[in-house]
Amino acid sequence: HKKVSVLGVAFDNQTKETFLEELIERVDHNQKSFVVTANPEIVMYAKKNPAYMSLINKADYVIADGIGIIKGSKMLGTPIVERVAGYDLMLALLEEANVKGSRVYLLGAKEDVLQSTVAKVQKFYPSIDLVGARNGYFDLSDASIIESVQATQPDMVFVAIGYPRQEQWIHQYLSTASKGLLMGVGGSFDVLSG
Numbered sequence: 001h002k003k004v005s006v007l008g009v010a011f012d013n014q015t016k017e018t019f020l021e022e023l024i025e026r027v028d029h030n031q032k033s034f035v036v037t038a039n040p041e042i043v044m045y046a047k048k049n050p051a052y053m054s055l056i057n058k059a060d061y062v063i064a065d066g067i068g069i070i071k072g073s074k075m076l077g078t079p080i081v082e083r084v085a086g087y088d089l090m091l092a093l094l095e096e097a098n099v100k101g102s103r104v105y106l107l108g109a110k111e112d113v114l115q116s117t118v119a120k121v122q123k124f125y126p127s128i129d130l131v132g133a134r135n136g137y138f139d140l141s142d143a144s145i146i147e148s149v150q151a152t153q154p155d156m157v158f159v160a161i162g163y164p165r166q167e168q169w170i171h172q173y174l175s176t177a178s179k180g181l182l183m184g185v186g187g188s189f190d191v192l193s194g
């Protein structure tokens, strides 16, 4: 797939449908995937933080989550086809996980938000194998979190601890994991739980 640079961030120029197809294919083949859903805030933060910029440019997919990014890409003469909201992509992946009975781990948000998110997932996606859930209040340097999530062998891990920590954590996780689609989803659990 083609990459389009907007202020130094290398976005994937694809529709939600083709992202979904490729991501599902990778999960089916037990390939690792690092998915960043970048909104304008994240792009501006990356511009000021070279280490974060290089981290997100190492992701397998960087998705344009914001109309500002689509507009920017048009002005630069390299238009991105459409906005893909991270929240929508997460729901589409949960839908697919429900069809396949995939192993899903939910990591992030406050404990009460997490518990309501777990309840919603169990209600709306009853065939998902929910292998674990943990709130997002932990130290990034605590390697035991990575080990405990890896021990559940998830096919998909949704990481809702906010940027830039979620991408830093995902990078660490995938450097020692053998499989898994990991996606930073910011405040998505707050939305899904409400």
Ligand code: UDP
Pocket (backbone or CB within 6 Å): 108, 109, 110, 113, 135, 136, 137, 138, 160, 161, 162, 163, 185, 186, 187, 188, 189, 190
């Ligand atoms: N959060 C977390 N651990 C932290 C800080 C935040 O789990 O140490 C959670 C917070 O409860 C919220 C999400 O991360 O559910 C951040 O949401 P926000 O909308 O701020 O996302 P961002 O735009 O920062 O990615």
